[in-house]
Amino acid sequence: MLTPQNPANNRTVLSVAELNRQAKRLLESEFPNVWIEGELSNFSQPSSGHWYFSLKDASAQVRCAMFRGSNLRLRFQPQAGQKVVIRAKLSLYEARGDYQLIAEYMEPAGAGDLARAFEELKAKLSLEGLFDPAIKQALPEHPKHIAVITSPTGAAIRDILTVLKRRHAGIRVTILPVAVQGNEAAGQIAKAIATANHLAASEQASFDVILLGRGGGSQEDLWAFNEEIVARAIAASELPLVSAVGHETDFTIADFCADLRAATPSAAAELLSPDLSEQIATLAGYQQWLISFMQQRLKQQQQQLGWLSSRLRHPGSRLAEQQQRLDELDIRLQQAWQKNRNHNSHRADLLRIRLQACQPLSLINGLRQHSLNLLKQLKQLHAQQLQRQQQQLKSTMQRLHTVSPLATLERGYSILSDQRGQVINKIEQVQAGQQLEAKLSNGRLSCVVADVGK
Structure with missing residues (x-):
């Protein structure tokens, strides 16, 4: 609070509290966030949970405070004599006028370099595949x-x-x-x-x-x-x-x-x-289950043994029963044999009668006559077919002769061709003095062109 003491000199006199308050505002506005490295000393940790300590180097020191809300976030316990780096704001404790730092973050000195080295090595080894889950081994059970x-x-x-x-x-x-x-x-x-x-x-x-x-x-x-x-x-x-x-x-x-x-x-x-x-308890459970299982199994076997005992008979009676069964089977076998013999005898008689009705000689004679008939028919068909083809050939030859150029030659015509055999059918194909050949119906003539005219 401003209190004018001597109006003549126009002086402004501050109270101690006001001076400290203005100094605090000035420090906090000019130094809101600074990083400082130093050695911890005079470290104290009262029941309030706040930390109070000094940060010093070879030639100076500064008082510091770190409130509980900030120090709970740290992952290490600071110790006196340890070198640390803090992020803090500059302030002043008004009650005593003490210049101090309010720390908001603290790490061991060099921790930033270690963190960078950690991340660089982690990235390098990860790129090489050393962290790949596929190469991880299973632990023994x-x-x-x-x-x-x-x-x-x-x-x-x-x-x-x-x-x-x-x-x-x-x-x-x-x-x-x-x-x-x-x-x-x-x-x-x-x-x-x-x-x-x-x-x-x-x-x-x-x-x-x-x-x-x-x-x-x-x-x-x-x-x-x-x-x-x-x-x-x-x-x-x-x-x-x-x-x-x-x-x-x-x-x-x-x-x-x-x-x-x-x-x-x-x-x-x-x-x-x-x-x-847990293993002992598990084994005890298995043991109890095994005992119960064996008791139940033994009871089942005893019941089955009793049932088998009730069915057990004296060997003599069993043998007599089997002998009787054998006699029955012997009688049935004889009866079946006799029945089968009679059946086969009757079947043989039937086959003999059928065989006599189908003598091979008469069958052969019938087939021979049938073959002769077929051969005769084949000859007749062949002669008819040959006669038809001869008539067809003759007719074709007559038609061919009608359109043949030889027939034309017989009527007094001839065919002219040059020495290469090319037929002459136009006057433009010859010239005077050229040698030609004329084909007649019964021979050839060699000719020389004396004159060409239209």
């Missing part, structure tokens, strides 16, 4: 030996062993210890995957599947599982491989290359281990 590649001292291995012991203590577990973060981690993980495959292929170990995992952490902590050497080792694995890296919201390149991704190491152990108690 009842694994007997699991190779676990993880840190031997982390919480992940304790969770895995606890779950496996609870669900199926009979599954054998071999731990291939590796570093799960740091510069050496990626190489050790890739080597462990290759070692597990070599031991299984050479039958030095009976591994059914590989479980690769570690607990949660920041993107930098999980970066070993985003290295290309690890991705290619997973893709080259002949053994099925389950990836269980970090928490449910964490995704790594290893997850995309693996045959199956589990949300956590514990979840991976659940997936790979059949529940022994």
